[in-house]
């Protein structure tokens with residue numbers, strides 16, 4: 001798995017390595033044996049329906065959730081520790097962007113002050129150097145100095161997402177987790193943020209773990225994809241191949257669920273029931289012989 005930030009044969013190992021990840025919430029197994037590698041500069045997508053375990057996987061990788069079993073290695077060292085030192089190291093290598101970044105900004109501080117905060121924590125130095133770095137970051141994500149002097153509530157959704165990206169980039173992380181990071185934005189703003197993310201990956205060699213449900217967005221931003229269903233990976237491969245020639249019935253169902261001209265809603269509903277091992281037509285009372293056709 002190589003990305004645009006790398007050239008020639010890969011010399012370094014994965015920047016992120018996940019093995020046998022399991023997460024149980026009581027009786028619910030949210031993640032069930034997930035594993036993958038992410039190379040420097042690569043972009044890997046996690047797709048699947050709501051409840052398939054994408055966000056839980058991402059949250060465990062980010063250290064926001066504790067795994068029931070399995071390992072996460074970041075830049076060649078275990079990433080699961082809870083000590084302050086472990087958390088600082090994780091934050092230094094890995095940052096996460098959420099659908100709505102509003103919560104990660106202090107509403108009383110200017111955007112520039114918020115962007116400066118992690119820099120002060122991870123790379124303490126003279127205030128002038130920090131200010132210069134903040135200006136550079138604002139510029140890198142396409143925000144003006146004026147936007148930097150604003151409070152988060154005075155920015156648009158797209159500007160706020162740019163600010164969140166600038167804040168994350170401040171520590172020069174090697175991995176950025178993007179959890180539905182453009183899902184709440186208008187389509188045109190989405191396109192701008194995706195273009196920005198493309199440029200950042202190309203320029204910095206940062207790697208992305210992208211959680212998303214919009215397959216058009218996933219196709220644009222990722223090289224490889226894992227398709228998750230009920231906590232398990234049911235298909236993986238190059239994004240183009242998986243979306244063009246899906247091999248697993250569930251991946252086909254996901255693709256068929258995207259409304260396009262001529263979309264056959266009934267067929268999607270039928271396939272869904274077959275995959276779930278349910279009888280064909282639950283709405284017909286006394287329907288004869290529920291010989292479902294479980295295919296999975």
Ligand SMILES: Nc1ncnc2c1ncn2[C@@H]1O[C@H](COP(=O)(O)OP(=O)(O)OP(=O)(O)O)[C@@H](O)[C@H]1O
Nearest residue numbers: 025028029030048049050051052053054055056057
């Ligand atoms: N904190 C929690 N406590 C109990 N169950 C949880 C918790 N977090 C997630 N789950 C359950 O784990 C399963 C996977 O959820 P998860 O949010 O990871 O899926 P997802 O694919 O990211 O879905 P979505 O796109 O809706 O966020 C679901 O059944 C969910 O209800």
